[in-house]
Amino acid sequence: MYRKKLLLSTLLAIAFLGYKKDAAAQTNAYKTKVFNENLEEKFANVSPKLTSNNANPLLDFMFTADPTAIEYNGRVYVYATNDHQQYEHVGTDGKNTYEHIRTLVMMSSDDMVNWTYHGLINTAKLAPWSQNSWAPSITSRLEADGKTHFYLYYSNSGIGSAVLTSTSPVGPWKDPLGKNIVDRSVPGVDVDAPFDPGVVIDEQGIGWLTFGGGTPKTKYIPDNARIVRLGADMISLASDVAKIPAPYFFEASDLNFINGTWVYTYNTSWEERTEWPYSNIDKPTKCGISYMTSKTPLDPDSWKYRDNYFKNTGDDNVGPWTNNHTHLFTFKGKYYIAYHAMYLQDYFGTKGGFRNVGIEEMQVDEKNLNIPMGKATFKGPSQITLLNPFVLQQAETTAGTSGQVQFEAVGNAGNMVAKGKADKQCLLMKGADFSKQVPKKFEARVKGKGKIDVYVKDLKGTPLVSLNCDGDNWTTLSEKIKRKIDKEVVNIYLVFEGKNFVFDEWKFMH
Known part of the structure; x- marks a missing residue:
């Protein structure tokens, strides 16, 4: 009888332990399930990219704008206005009036989808004489010392354009002039805002700089877009400042050199298109991007208006209407356009006008210099190479x-x-x-x-x-x-x- 009671007790104990084990397993499984369900929901609620296939915006943890880009050693490096610095100063209820921005953002990618954040260029420290830093434009050139030198131009508020130099795409950066490279003290710079620089180096190794903005003298040809040839050192001027007669010009000058031709792009104004002499070319959309071409860029009469090729992101329903600033560039044999849109405001709980950089692939007919209309999207560019998880x-x-x-x-x-x-x-x-x-x-x-x-x-x-x-x-x-x-x-x-x-x-x- 004693052995029967012992056996029964043992069986009951085993059954109880089995029940406890099953109950614990069920509890742990429930906890794991709840944890992971909450984890997915938590992250999905604070990121537009984490649970989607979208590639835009490039960075989703901070605000960036006014992009430029350059290819170097198999990577594309993008530089941008640091809208996030303004956001940190004014908060979610504040407005993006740009006055607190004194840094530029650096990022790079080798596949157009995974982006490496390289931090900030602190222009307040590098150029303490300057006011703000917006809208960079970059180029590079192999110099006599055997090194690739990078020349980064940027808006010093609206009063001029400044330049930084480096022998690395991520710095350290130096201020070689201690003053603006162009401002209203330079003869021929008779515009209110000689800012938003755009730089290019032509096939002869000569640098060129465009800039301009401010109060227009007329609506149709505002007469405030400018171009100048740079000196051999890339930090001096080597020609008179010339005008570019850009129809409905507003701001955001940029410059490319394609097939022996200078290609000038700019942001058109918000004005009504009351005048338009081109019967074979549509009027440019409001606050969109248009382009012009020239073989002799210092001759204002040589510039030919070509077309409007990138609409405002509000036109494409990618965030609300905003200003427009783009850069056309090549990477691994393909053309892309970098731009900004208000992708992230809802995720940061603000309506203050804070922007983010995106990229789209573009089609460019280099022979005839035709650029078909591009389109802003959330999807963005495709991944062009896979990430290798077996290297650091x-x-x-x-x-x-x-x-x-x-x-x-x-x-x-x-x-x-x-x-x-x-x-x-x-x-x-x-x-x-x-x-x-x-x-x-x-x-x-x-x-x-x-x-x-x-x-x-x-x-x-x-x-x-x-x-x-x-x-x-x-x-x-x-x-x-x-x-x-x-x-x-x-x-x-x-x-x-x-x-x-x-x-x-x-x-x-x-």
Whole structure:
């Protein structure tokens, strides 16, 4: 009888333990399910890109505008006005009146979808004599010292245009003049706002600069667009300042050199098109982008109006109506246009006029210099090369984030690290190529107390791997991946948290 009671007790205990185990498993599964459902919902509510296939805007954690771009060593580098600096000063209820902007934003990509944030160019520190920094334009040239030199021109408020130089696309930058390169003290610069510079170097290695804006003298030909040849040093002027008779010119001068021809683009005004002498060319849309061409750019009569080729983003229903500023450029044999739209205002809870840079692929007939109408979209450009997850990737390289992710500068110029918070944040990288090999480990260079959970494909289920850090010094940690993933191209999501936690770079290992 005693053995029967013992056996019955043992069976009951086993059954009870089994019940507890099943209940715990169900509870953990429920917690995991709720956690992941909430995680997806949380991130979807604060990012327009994290759960979509959209490539625009390029950066979704800050406001940027007035872009320029240049190709260098297999990457395209984009520079922009830092609208976010104004937003940080005035808050969600404030207006973007630009007066607090004294930095420029740097970013780059090798695939047009995953963008590396290189931080800010602090013009207030570099050129303390200047007022503001808006609307950059960049070019580069291999010089006699064997180095590629970068020349970055920008609007010093509305009073002139300044220039910075560097031998790296991400700096450090220098102010070589200590004054504007063009302003109203220069003969021929008889416009109210000699700003919004556009630079190009022609096939002879000669630099050219366009600029202008301010109160128009007439509506049809406002008489406030200008061009000048630059000196051999790219920081002096080597010709008289000439006029460009741009119909309904407003601002946002830009310059290209295509097939032996200067191509001038600009933002048209908001004025009614009451005069229009071209019977074979439609009137330009309001606050859109038009272009003109010339073989002899210092001769005003040589400029020929060609067409309107990019409408206002409000016209294309990509955010509300705003001003317009573009740059036409090539990257890996294709033409693109960089521009800005008000993509992110709703996600930041503001209506203050804060802008973000986007990019679209363009078709350009180089032989006949015809540029068909482009169109602003949320979708943006296609990914032109896959991301290699088996080489070191920077934490500041993202295709989307959980919202207002924070980065800080560290070490060399242009190097940033991701900063943790007490709350979870997320970084998305698109088009990671696992089609040939399956990873066995994940590693990251980290510091502080925090955690990184790694997901692939989406944010559902349990993490592929988790990395925990608790140290005051930079260290590289790795963890084995405990479940198999398919050989395919997928998105990668890094969910991280930790108030004093930062991480610099990551990669998967075979």
